[in-house]
Amino acid sequence: xxxxxxxxxxxxxxxxxxxxxxxxxEYKTGDWRAFRPVVDQAKCIxxxxxxxxxxxxxxxxxxxxxxxxxxxxxxCGICANECPVRPVKAITMVExxx
Amino acid sequence: xxxxxxxTGNEAIAYAAKQSNVDVVAAYPITPQTVIVEAFSEYVFNGxxxxxxxCVESEHSAMSACIGASLTGTRVFxxxxxxxxxxxxxxxxxxxxxxxPIVMGxxxxxxxxxxxxxxxxxxxxxSRDCGWIQIYAENAQEAYDWIIQAFKIAEDSNVLLPxxxxxxxxxxxxxxxxxxxxxxxxxxxxxxxxxPVLTIETDKPITVGALCLPxxxxxxKRQQVEALKESYEVIEHVTKEYEALTGKRYGFIETYNVEDxxxxxxxxxxxxxxxxxxxKDLRSKGxxxxxxxxxxxxxxxxxxxxxxxxxxxxxxxxxxxxxxxxPYSALCSDITATLYQYRxxxxxxxxxxxxxxxxxxxxxxxxxxxxxxxxxxxxxxxEPLKFIxxxx
Numbered sequence: 001x002x003x004x005x006x007x008x009x010x011x012x013x014x015x016x017x018x019x020x021x022x023x024x025x026e027y028k029t030g031d032w033r034a035f036r037p038v039v040d041q042a043k044c045i046x047x048x049x050x051x052x053x054x055x056x057x058x059x060x061x062x063x064x065x066x067x068x069x070x071x072x073x074x075x076c077g078i079c080a081n082e083c084p085v086r087p088v089k090a091i092t093m094v095e096x097x098x
Numbered sequence: 099x100x101x102x103x104x105x106t107g108n109e110a111i112a113y114a115a116k117q118s119n120v121d122v123v124a125a126y127p128i129t130p131q132t133v134i135v136e137a138f139s140e141y142v143f144n145g146x147x148x149x150x151x152x153c154v155e156s157e158h159s160a161m162s163a164c165i166g167a168s169l170t171g172t173r174v175f176x177x178x179x180x181x182x183x184x185x186x187x188x189x190x191x192x193x194x195x196x197x198x199p200i201v202m203g204x205x206x207x208x209x210x211x212x213x214x215x216x217x218x219x220x221x222x223x224x225s226r227d228c229g230w231i232q233i234y235a236e237n238a239q240e241a242y243d244w245i246i247q248a249f250k251i252a253e254d255s256n257v258l259l260p261x262x263x264x265x266x267x268x269x270x271x272x273x274x275x276x277x278x279x280x281x282x283x284x285x286x287x288x289x290x291x292x293x294p295v296l297t298i299e300t301d302k303p304i305t306v307g308a309l310c311l312p313x314x315x316x317x318x319k320r321q322q323v324e325a326l327k328e329s330y331e332v333i334e335h336v337t338k339e340y341e342a343l344t345g346k347r348y349g350f351i352e353t354y355n356v357e358d359x360x361x362x363x364x365x366x367x368x369x370x371x372x373x374x375x376x377x378k379d380l381r382s383k384g385x386x387x388x389x390x391x392x393x394x395x396x397x398x399x400x401x402x403x404x405x406x407x408x409x410x411x412x413x414x415x416x417x418x419x420x421x422x423x424x425p426y427s428a429l430c431s432d433i434t435a436t437l438y439q440y441r442x443x444x445x446x447x448x449x450x451x452x453x454x455x456x457x458x459x460x461x462x463x464x465x466x467x468x469x470x471x472x473x474x475x476x477x478x479x480x481e482p483l484k485f486i487x488x489x490x
Contacts, residue, residue: 009317009324014258015197016318017296018305 029056033075035093041065043090050079050091065090100278100344107270110238110277111177111203111263112137114245116147117285118201121172121292124152124163126182130215132205132271134177157182161189161200168198169306171294173249176200179267180207183221187228193260194229194322196306199252199292200260201245206367206418207267208454216455217267219366223419223428229322231261231329232396234366236352238275241265243346244393246285250336253292256328266368266418268455280344288343326397333394350399352391353406355381359388361470362407364433365416366392369451369458373416376463387467398432404440411474412445414466416486418452426483445473451486462487 013019044065051059051066058073059066068079075096083089105113112134115123123142125135142151150167154160157178168174178186183204193200204222208214222232231251235241244263252261265271280288296304310318337348354374356362363373370391377387390406390413392399407413415434417427426434430448437444449466452458466486473479 003313006313007317009320012314012317012321013296014318014321014325015195015296015306016308016310016314018308019296021303021305023305 028071029074030071033070033073033096035075035077036070036096037068037073037075037077037079037091038094039066039068040088040090040092043085043088045085045090047084049082049084053078053082100280102276102278104274105238105242105277105279106133106272106274107235107238107241107265108133108203108205108272109137110242110275111245111265112141113277113279114242115175115201115203116141117280117282118175118246118249118289119173119286119291120147120149120175122150122152122164122167122174123176124154124160124167124174125176126155126157126160126178127153130178130180130182130207132177132179132203132267134203134205138175157185158189161186161193164200165189165193165196165198168193168200169196169298171292171297173253173292174198174200175202177203177205179205180209180215180221183225184209187225190225190228190230190260192307195318197258197325198260199249199258201248201252202260202262203241203245204262204264205267205271206264214454215267217269217271217418218453218455219264219418220420220453222262222264223421226396226428229259229326230396231257231259231326231333231394232264233261233394234264234392235270236368236371236391237270238265238273238277240348240393241270242277242279243340243344243348246280246288247336247340247348249289249292250339251329251332254329254332254336255293255295257325257332258295259322259325259329264367269368278344284343288339330397348393350392350394350402351406352393354389354391356388356390356406357409358386359410360386360474361412361414361467362388362390362410363414363416363463363466363470364390364392364403364429366395366418366429369416369418369463372458372460373463376460376467379460380464380467385467385471387471395429398436400436403433403436407437407441407444410444411477412470414447414449414470416449416451416466418450420450420453445477445479447473447479447482447484449484449486456487458487
């Protein structure tokens with residue numbers, strides 16, 4: 001399925017050339033995600049293990065808990081796996097609805 | 099003013115590249131390379147050209163270096179043949195995908211195994227979907243003329259595609275012919291220098307060759323389809339300009355006596371020359387035969403082919419390559435696909451000939467013409483796929 005919000009072949013530069021340097025930030029990889037990490041802010045102990053392990057630097061530090069940058073989180077689940085909170089983890093993976 | 103000199107097909111291509119003021123040539127210098135780059139390296143050694151000549155360790159690297167050079171906005175030429183083109187295969191797609199207007203002389207020769215160094219079209223036909231403009235020249239003169247026109251076509255801002263000019267190995271590549279050449283300054287004036295559109299520059303950096311996922315890849319391929327379509331008009335324009343300069347008219351196809359013919363042969367390259375000679379002879383005996391020779395194989399000259407076969411009842415398409423397991427070989431598949439919508443009544447058969455440099459003699463061509471005339475008369479194709487000149 002084609003994403004109709006993206007430009008068509010007539011309006012993009014040829015050959016996949018990127019005209020501006022350092023433009024990788026503009027490319028949102030969040031739509032690769034099949035499962036999204038959901039943070040229960042009440043359970044989060046702010047240990048920052050998820051922040052350390054996230055391979056995409058998609059965990060945002062707040063004063064008392066963490067948040068997820070869904071523009072870049074690819075949904076790998078490492079944060080939920082590493083979350084030490086028990087018996088119920090502070091980060092759980094929930095299937096994306098499309 | 100044109101001069102007449104004796105050149106082999108290979109030398110004619112090298113001479114045309116020399117006159118085209120090429121900035122960079124990257125090539126693998128030994129077998130299966132041809133005399134094209136050997137002749138060109140002499141021009142470099144003698145200081146006759148200001149070209150940067152890069153000797154690389156393989157054809158894969160040769161095309162890679164050509165791509166890099168082309169992306170900086172320079173005029174780039176290379177040449178290869180046979181296994182060399184096969185080794186380039188991966189990079190051919192990158193050259194067209196990155197829209198590098200590289201011009202390459204391809205001396206068509208057979209692919210191994212068994213090991214063979216003689217002429218057939220297996221090499222280029224094996225890479226026919228690589229997104230390049232593909233031209234087949236009949237003789238050394240045509241090869242010379244097409245190379246000069248090639249740079250103008252490929253480098254046009256509406257095209258920006260790599261282009262191969264193909265000649266038959268040995269038959270044309272290594273045979274000396276009378277070639278009319280232009281003066282250097284005439285070629286310089288005709289081509290001027292390349293005017294690149296998007297290039298790698300330090301002042302304004304761009305990214306080339308970045309990852310392109312399912313959300314954009316398809317759009318890039320669609321652009322390439324459009325570029326080949328655009329090249330159609332550019333080819334027409336450039337061939338007209340070249341006619342104004344030289345008096346020689348090139349186009350998408352050449353036809354010989356199609357107007358009132360009943361049966362015809364359609365083929366690429368040097369075999370068309372033999373076919374025209376045989377057709378001339380048969381005409382004198384009252385047989386209504388024609389020859390159709392596509393110069394341009396990609397973009398496929400659909401409209402020209404449809405018009406050329408208008409009056410024909412039977413058509414023999416001769417392929418000098420074998421698409422193993424396919425109903426027809428490459429050229430005939432294209433022809434049948436083209437004509438299915440417009441000329442369902444035209445009877446077509448495919449002849450595979452000349453593999454590994456097997457000679458196709460006037461006698462063989464005459465038999466094909468007679469076979470096509472028989473089909474025109476009876477309306478029945480007994481053998482849709484024939485092998486011409488093979489021992490049973």
